[in-house]
Amino acid sequence: MPTGTTELLPTIQSRSRNFCNMCRKQSGHYYAATNINDDMVDIEGGETVTWFAASSFARRGFCSRCGSVMLWKPNDEGYVSIMAGSFEEPSSLVGGYHIFIADKGSYYEIDDDLPRYERSSPSFKVLED
Numbered sequence: 826m827p828t829g830t831t832e833l834l835p836t837i838q839s840r841s842r843n844f845c846n847m848c849r850k851q852s853g854h855y856y857a858a859t860n861i862n863d864d865m866v867d868i869e870g871g872e873t874v875t876w877f878a879a880s881s882f883a884r885r886g887f888c889s890r891c892g893s894v895m896l897w898k899p900n901d902e903g904y905v906s907i908m909a910g911s912f913e914e915p916s917s918l919v920g921g922y923h924i925f926i927a928d929k930g931s932y933y934e935i936d937d938d939l940p941r942y943e944r945s946s947p948s949f950k951v952l953e954d
Contacts, residue, residue, distance in 0.1 A: 840909050840918045841946070842939075845925035847879065852894055855929070857909040859918055866905060922946050 843856040868874065874896065875889040886896030886905075897906040909918055922940040929935065940946070 841906075841921050842923045843925055844923065844927075844929040846928045848897075848925075849928065849930055851879075851885070856897070856906075858897065858906040859909060860904045860906050863903050863905060866907070 840857050840859040843858065845856075848856040873889050874886045876884045876886055876898075879885045879897075881900075883897060883899045885894065886898065887894060894908055895911055896908070909916070912918065920937065920939050922942065923935060924942045924946050925944055926935065926941045927943045935941065
């Protein structure tokens, strides 16, 4: 992360690719993130994270120094989504699935065989699905 590092205690899981309009417009492309239980994440420099209530359902964490998008946190869940680009390379992240493909931008194609969901996936609820 631009102003700190993310240390994960367990092996990280697969990442999702989120194509929802809100995420695409905020980031300039689709989100690629992994979900980690709150008690497994320690963010060095966490005091530089500024939270924005993006909806009634969740908030986004930004670096208050440079504005980089770092986190997405549902209000009533025990996990946080960490943007895949925040990790040092090489990372152990692998593609997992695509969500909100109905909102995908028109300027690219999805060209892999990962599972695709029109909205949230069965195991990962976004918004109020």
